[in-house]
Amino acid sequence: MNKTGTQTIETTRLILRRFKIEDAEDMYENWASDPEVTRFLTWPAHSDVEITKKILTDWVSRYEDGGYFNWAMELKENGAVIGNISVVKLNEDTEAADMGYCMSRAYWGRGLMPEALKAVMDYLFDEVGLNRIAACHDVNNPKSGRVMDKAGMKQEGILRVAGKNNQGICDEVWHSMIRSDR
Ligand SMILES: CC(C)(COP(=O)(O)OP(=O)(O)OC[C@H]1O[C@@H](n2cnc3c(N)ncnc32)[C@H](O)[C@@H]1OP(=O)(O)O)[C@@H](O)C(=O)NCCC(=O)NCCS
Numbered sequence: 001m002n003k004t005g006t007q008t009i010e011t012t013r014l015i016l017r018r019f020k021i022e023d024a025e026d027m028y029e030n031w032a033s034d035p036e037v038t039r040f041l042t043w044p045a046h047s048d049v050e051i052t053k054k055i056l057t058d059w060v061s062r063y064e065d066g067g068y069f070n071w072a073m074e075l076k077e078n079g080a081v082i083g084n085i086s087v088v089k090l091n092e093d094t095e096a097a098d099m100g101y102c103m104s105r106a107y108w109g110r111g112l113m114p115e116a117l118k119a120v121m122d123y124l125f126d127e128v129g130l131n132r133i134a135a136c137h138d139v140n141n142p143k144s145g146r147v148m149d150k151a152g153m154k155q156e157g158i159l160r161v162a163g164k165n166n167q168g169i170c171d172e173v174w175h176s177m178i179r180s181d182r
Helices: 021-032 049-061 112-128 142-150
Strands: 014-017 070-075 081-091 096-103 132-138 154-165 168-178
Touching: 014 112, 021 049, 021 081, 070 112, 081 112, 096 112, 112 132, 112 142, 132 142, 132 154, 142 154, 142 168
Parallel strands: 096 132
Antiparallel strands: 014 070, 070 081, 081 096, 132 168, 154 168
């Protein structure tokens, strides 16, 4: 695999780019402080923008690593940073990645995350050279599964009581796309 890291990707409505510390206010206001966004995630909603700043400082420091893939979703129409899409687990041996994403509630339902996921998968297959890209969601969070479907992933199966998030232990629905699916 090619460790090209987090490079800017442009889609019809989005610029997917590296985070900057200055994105803290947007990240905090738009999604990180919203318990409805973090309902099925593994981290608690931020109670203070200082927490967001600390996390961004860590993320920004990791961009030198070409195996680190973490994009801010900047909406072209207003320049706001509205969400985040990243590789949450990379397996260099099998050249495979697991994805994670979340986005401001104000922009749900416009197909923006499928647009981002599709573009990121193209980058990870074509530029990084991965063989497999996967993602999972809590069975009780089917809207995330719709993102995976619309981006072209196929459902693989359900791992029973295999995950844990802010709702507790859950069944995980796994989806993937592999190089030969394209
Ligand atoms: C999951 C998420 C990224 C979807 O992003 P999105 O850009 O809204 O995706 P889409 O517009 O394609 O909508 C996907 C589904 O969300 C649901 N949805 C759409 N608008 C919605 C709204 N306003 N409120 C609740 N659900 C909505 C619909 O079921 C939709 O599927 P459909 O198009 O077949 O009707 C977003 O809801 C989110 O950030 N959720 C919180 C974080 C999260 O759950 N991340 C995934 C963890 S595995």
